[in-house]
Amino acid sequence: MIVITNPITIINEIETIHSLFENGLELLHVRKPEFTKLEMEVFVSAIKQEFRNQLSLHSHHQLAEAFGINRIHFTEKKRNETSEKCLKEWKERGFKLSTSIHSMTDFEKLSDVFDYAFFGPVFESISKPKYVSDIDFEKELKKRNNNKITLIALGGITSERIKTALEYGFDDVVLLGTIWNSNNPVENYKLCQQIDLSY
Template sequence: MIVITNPSPIKNETNIVHSLFEEGLALLHIRKPDFSEIEMARFIQQIKPEYRSHLVLHSHHVLAEDFGINRIHFSEKERKNNTLISSEGKSFSTATHSIEDFNSLPPEFDYAFLSPVYKSISKENYHPETNLFEALNSRTNHITKVIALGGIDAKNIKKTLENGFDGMALLGAIWKNENPIKQFKLCQQIVQSHFQ
């Protein structure tokens, strides 16, 4: 299970991030599209060094080396415009919005988001145009893990995993919740019971 940061800053965000890691969060995707490189560096500095190996950078990839971050995320646009930077010792992820795009990914990508699966919790008027569960039936890429994104919460995690996704990413379910830690733990329990 992955958590993606809220795009804009949140009150007590660093404390919440530390609590999520204490509860067993595997990966935190830092997606702050409006952050300058300096703001991004400040944000990362606030996260305890022992958690930095669990961070995934969506932007300002040049900071990865400075902070010992080995996980890089490419947006769909970046993926299509760039050649991948040296993959030695690095883990790559990306975003896709169709099974065709997902199937055509090069093997350098460890996992890719496929979205939106459900109506988004965090983005207004962002909902699926195709049934991604049906689309997964034509999955030919079994090297890259497929991660569900978009509208994922405690009510639909079980269905999502039962329908072929390898995992999921939470955004709105965490950051739009009054108690993000309690919500994370609930979602985590559902995932763990599925894999037992």
Template structure:
């Protein structure tokens, strides 16, 4: 199970992130599109350095070396605009797609890709699926890249999602829009570990 940061600043966010790691969070995607490089550097410095190997950077990839982060994420836009920036095999690479056709066409350098939205988004208003993702993934031909469900994934639908062809899930709104992110994480984690 992958957790993605809220793109906006959250009160006590790095404390919550450290606590999530203590509870067994495997991967944490840092997506802060409006952060300057200095703001992101400060943010990273507040995370326990023993967890840097489990961080994935979406922006300011240049910070990866300083923080010994081996995982980079490329948005669909960046992937299409800057195909020569992929640094495999030095790092683990992930990306995002919005159709199974695009997923099937990914080069083999990507370890996994988010496919979204699967359900109506919890964190983005009016971000809803235009097709039935579970019908669409029956057309999957790319077996090299892991397929990760994103968008509206919650305690209520994790089991259905993993039972219907996705390799893993990513959660954002179900954590950051919750009054108790740690407890919600533990509930999701328990379901994922039952598979």
């Protein structure tokens, strides 16, 4: 199970991130689209060194190596702007690569340099109200041929919906709104974790 940071800075964010890791979080995607390089450096510096190899950067990829981060994420736009040669170079340097897709057609076309892909919004987004897809995910995932790349459900994932997403054929889920739009992010994470493990 993966968590994505809130796109904007929030109160006690670093403390909450540490607590999530201490409660079993395996992977945190750092998505701060408005951050400058310096802001990203300050943010990542505040995260304990012992957790940095469990981070993935969505932007300012050039900072990854210096911080001991070995995962980077490519938005759909960034992926389309990046050559296969460049992607392979990241891979050859030992990085795990992920990306975002919005259709099964895009998923099937993905280069096998990618380890996993986020696909959504599967349910109505919690962090972006009214943001919903018209894709029938249950039907779409039956067409899946590309099994080398892990497919991860994104969008509107709550503890009640994890089982449904996995039944559709997703390999895992990513949490965003259910964590950061709640009064108790860590307790919400633990609840999701129990559902995931009991599936």
